[in-house]
Amino acid sequence: QDWANLERFREANEKLAPAKVCDDRVVFMGNSITQGWIDQVPEFFAPEKHYINRGIGGQTTPQMLIRFRQDVINLNPKVVVILAGTNDIAGNTGPSTLEMIEDNIHSMTELAQANGIAVVLCSVLPVYDYPWRTGLEPAPKIMELNKRIKEFAASRGAVYCDYFTAMADDRNGLPKEISGDGVHPNKAGYAIMQPIVDNAIARALLMWKK
Numbered sequence: 001q002d003w004a005n006l007e008r009f010r011e012a013n014e015k016l017a018p019a020k021v022c023d024d025r026v027v028f029m030g031n032s033i034t035q036g037w038i039d040q041v042p043e044f045f046a047p048e049k050h051y052i053n054r055g056i057g058g059q060t061t062p063q064m065l066i067r068f069r070q071d072v073i074n075l076n077p078k079v080v081v082i083l084a085g086t087n088d089i090a091g092n093t094g095p096s097t098l099e100m101i102e103d104n105i106h107s108m109t110e111l112a113q114a115n116g117i118a119v120v121l122c123s124v125l126p127v128y129d130y131p132w133r134t135g136l137e138p139a140p141k142i143m144e145l146n147k148r149i150k151e152f153a154a155s156r157g158a159v160y161c162d163y164f165t166a167m168a169d170d171r172n173g174l175p176k177e178i179s180g181d182g183v184h185p186n187k188a189g190y191a192i193m194q195p196i197v198d199n200a201i202a203r204a205l206l207m208w209k210k
Contacts, residue, residue, distance in 0.1 A: 061104035128173025
């Protein structure tokens, strides 16, 4: 029973060449939204970009925290991009308060910074309703969590990457044009996200080099 899916990237991590000082290696840590990015837009993770995808569908922040050392720190990136929290709100691994989600995001941030890795904290994407668990009314919780993530990023010298503002519709969900199920972006959704995260990574790299 590999609850945190520690085996998922073990072989890929072992095969990964050591990071060079000149390489601006960036690890994307996340759930199905991160995994879906490399599945739908693999060119965004072309080897020459030094972007490494470590997203696992369905994961919550406690699972990511457990695998954070092997899937992020041990890869020696300059930057980690953390996109997490929506599955916690959906209750994928049991009930979770916003404070519990915050604690795990804080811990990942502190682990990264203690190891000289600059941190990009992403807003949770808009969701009006989870199709696999309807009726939770997640939008207000997501908006409050994003407010807290933004404040924490500012207090810790991390970069806040705001997807939510650019993607939310008038219900504070994902519009059909950029998501088939209201949770996961399609290619049009990732096209909106790409320049936002590229900008956030550029800012984080400048912080790392200082």
